[in-house]
Amino acid sequence: MSKEIGILFCGDPHGDFDFIIDAAREARPDAAxxxxxxxxxxxxxxxxxxxxxxxxxxxxxGVRVLYIHGNHESDRPEIWKASIESLPVEDGLHARFETxxxxxxxxxxxxxxxxxxxxxxxxxxxxxxxxxxxxxxxKNERFRNGLPVKxxxxxxxxDFDALRERSRGLPSAxxxxxxxxxxxxxxxxxxxxxxxxxxxxxxxxxxxHHHFSYRATLPCGTRVRGLAGREAWLARFGTDGRLIEDEGxxxxxxxxxxxxTAGNGQGGDDAAA
Numbered sequence: 001m002s003k004e005i006g007i008l009f010c011g012d013p014h015g016d017f018d019f020i021i022d023a024a025r026e027a028r029p030d031a032a033x034x035x036x037x038x039x040x041x042x043x044x045x046x047x048x049x050x051x052x053x054x055x056x057x058x059x060x061x062g063v064r065v066l067y068i069h070g071n072h073e074s075d076r077p078e079i080w081k082a083s084i085e086s087l088p089v090e091d092g093l094h095a096r097f098e099t100x101x102x103x104x105x106x107x108x109x110x111x112x113x114x115x116x117x118x119x120x121x122x123x124x125x126x127x128x129x130x131x132x133x134x135x136x137x138x139k140n141e142r143f144r145n146g147l148p149v150k151x152x153x154x155x156x157x158x159d160f161d162a163l164r165e166r167s168r169g170l171p172s173a174x175x176x177x178x179x180x181x182x183x184x185x186x187x188x189x190x191x192x193x194x195x196x197x198x199x200x201x202x203x204x205x206x207x208x209h210h211h212f213s214y215r216a217t218l219p220c221g222t223r224v225r226g227l228a229g230r231e232a233w234l235a236r237f238g239t240d241g242r243l244i245e246d247e248g249x250x251x252x253x254x255x256x257x258x259x260x261t262a263g264n265g266q267g268g269d270d271a272a273a
Contacts, residue, residue, distance in 0.1 A: 011227035015043030023232035035208035036070025050086035068109035174241015
């Protein structure tokens with residue numbers, strides 16, 4: 001039987017996981033969802049540390065940890081290995097939905113890049129799928145015979161198709177999209193995310209990347225919650241999966257928002273990376 005649940009949405013950690021651990025211990029949510037950028041080139045993991053080991057204390061509180069990737073995980077191959085490759089595959093939300101009680105969480109990790117697809121400039125995608133991009137990559141430029149690391153954090157149109165397809169048949173209430181990129185409610189957001197939220201029937205979209213804490217509503221009626229860097233936001237949901245209004249939208253900022261020195265402005269191949 002479904003019950004009221006709490007989900008802790010966590011802004012870009014950039015190597016600092018204490019705010020997630022503190023918030024999990026205090027709030028005791030059912031799940032924590034991390035919106036990407038576990039590390040970056042200026043905040044590398046300590047020797048022997050990975051994202052998975054850094055989150056052991058969160059799981060020790062009985063909190064399920066779910067995640068998407070951001071863009072900085074592909075700054076270096078060793079960052080990709082210490083972050084995304086260290087985490088359980090089954091806890092990743094990218095291009096799929098996962099159920100937490102009455103809530104269905106779908107994820108879109110990564111960013112738009114001009115060499116693949118940059119919808120804000122109005123151009124058509126250069127590649128629809130990872131397979132089509134890989135076919136154009138010389139073998140000596142591949143990472144483990146697959147896409148280069150940079151493209152591991154690039155959004156492809158096939159990700160939108162997968163989320164639309166996998167949203168079919170889910171309960172109409174309680175659908176949430178978790179993205180790294182922002183929708184059009186942010187100055188540098190992508191309007192196509194509004195269409196994705198509409199097509200997936202999402203009542204709420206939570207994103208990171210720009211390190212800006214705000215609330216807004218998309219034209220399709222989807223609520224938006226942007227997360228500051230190192231911000232943990234506790235949201236509670238009723239037995240039908242809907243956000244419980246009278247318990248409100250609570251923020252638990254353990255640290256002041258961290259300015260992004262790597263540049264999270266309007267995209268391009270690595271203005272947004």
